[in-house]
Amino acid sequence: DAVEGVSTQDKKIASMIVKEKKGIIIAANKWDIAKEKGIQFQNFKKDFYYFFPHISFSELVPISAKTGYNKIKLLKNILTVYNNYNKKIRTNELNSLLQDHKLRSSRIKYGFQKSTAPPVFELFVGKENDCNTNFKRFIINLIRKKFDLKGVPFDVILRIGK
Incomplete structure (x- = not known):
């Protein structure tokens, strides 16, 4: 949730994902509200990775489930991460x-x-x-x-x- 910020639950979930070595995309929901409150994405991103340095490789996508903002970008990122997770480097x-x-x-x-x-x-x-x-x-x-x-x-x- 882009408005409420980082929760203890978020930290636990991120740790589990890293421990299990799964692909990860962070969807910062309610971006429409965050934007109205004057939250700038670059500042949000900087703060987010400050709390989660162990997932700095992840993609952070601002979204709004209510308005549909960035839903295509999120889906493209999901496909990219899936392909990267299964990628074979010669x-x-x-x-x-x-x-x-x-x-x-x-x-x-x-x-x-x-x-x-x-x-x-x-x-x-x-x-x-x-x-x-x-x-x-x-x-x-x-x-x-x-x-x-x-x-x-x-x-x-x-x-x-x-």
Whole structure:
């Protein structure tokens, strides 16, 4: 509800979705009322992701069930997230991305997509100290941006080896 803001229930639901690794779109309902009250979408979005940094990959769509505002946009986002959740990235495309960022020759030897729904990528690194949280976050952001994986939680497994 765009007017009432973030509730405890919202936080619990978001945590469950992330834990279960499901695709997510946030529909901020009653946007017609929020707009009348002077709430600006960019400010609402900034505040929302402040409370939910763990779902910053999700798409936030202002809607109004009463007026039908943005219902087509919401439906398009649902299809996009569904397709992203089931998307298969070709191994050569993934390795090309890693090579473009000078990661394949230095830190990452090879990578492939292990599964879909949710997507899981497995990358082989040269040294144990390449398996740190910051590096993993960097790889996740790189893959998300390149392959446009909006609304989809996914995992990257870093292994030492070939």
